[in-house]
Amino acid sequence: MLEYLRGEPQHLGKLYKRGLKIGKSFNRLGGVIIDPSHCNHITIGDNVTLAPRVHILAHDASTYIFFGKTRAANVTIGNDVFIGASSIILPGVKIGNRVVVGAGSVVTKDIPDNSVAAGNPAKVICSVDDYIAREKSKMNEFNTFVALDPAKIEDRNKANAAAAKYGEIFVS
Numbered sequence: 001m002l003e004y005l006r007g008e009p010q011h012l013g014k015l016y017k018r019g020l021k022i023g024k025s026f027n028r029l030g031g032v033i034i035d036p037s038h039c040n041h042i043t044i045g046d047n048v049t050l051a052p053r054v055h056i057l058a059h060d061a062s063t064y065i066f067f068g069k070t071r072a073a074n075v076t077i078g079n080d081v082f083i084g085a086s087s088i089i090l091p092g093v094k095i096g097n098r099v100v101v102g103a104g105s106v107v108t109k110d111i112p113d114n115s116v117a118a119g120n121p122a123k124v125i126c127s128v129d130d131y132i133a134r135e136k137s138k139m140n141e142f143n144t145f146v147a148l149d150p151a152k153i154e155d156r157n158k159a160n161a162a163a164a165k166y167g168e169i170f171v172s
């Protein structure tokens with residue numbers, strides 16, 4: 001109820017009517033904000049995940065108080081993109097295909113295809129190909145779980161014990 005009163009989660013139907021474009025397999029977690037007043041400037045591709053509290057901005061009203069005009073610019077997010085928790089995407093930014101944005105990043109400039117970018121301001125730290133290869137190379141029969149049931153506390157305890165033992169684990 002409180003969420004509803006706060007306008008969360010945002011009603012995507014309303015944003016589509018205002019011109020927001022989103023491709024297939026879109027996933028957003030709690031507290032995501034897609035600039036409601038200027039969402040006609042936002043295009044999101046296929047297979048995109050926005051982690052909790054990501055904020056996509058397509059306008060800047062800081063000019064309004066001085067000369068009565070708000071600046072707006074198109075934001076484009078490509079296909080196969082993961083944007084980490086609490087990141088902010090600023091107006092005018094183009095994020096390419098196959099991109100990971102680290103948690104807490106402030107994306108002020110374009111991010112090229114096939115890259116992992118992080119920080120404030122966000123900078124490319126490696127390629128997605130390298131990132132995937134590195135993560136996959138850490139997986140083994142002990143730290144990788146295929147059938148953990150998140151509804152079962154025994155399974156969650158098992159995951160906790162494995163993470164304590166191996167440092168990090170991989171779960172479906």
Ligand SMILES: CC(C)(COP(=O)(O)OP(=O)(O)OC[C@H]1O[C@@H](n2cnc3c(N)ncnc32)[C@H](O)[C@@H]1OP(=O)(O)O)[C@@H](O)C(=O)NCCC(=O)NCCS
Pocket residue numbers: 029051052083084085100101102103104105116117118119120125131
């Ligand atoms: C960006 C990310 C994918 C990089 O993972 P990684 O390749 O394993 O990164 P590493 O830990 O090897 O760090 C590489 C460098 O980037 C820096 N870095 C990593 N993540 C960062 C972040 N979010 N912000 C700023 N810098 C970051 C590290 O400090 C390190 O810098 P250094 O080389 O100067 O020491 C990961 O850190 C991240 O932020 N994931 C998103 C998590 C998330 O949002 N979860 C929500 C679940 S829905």
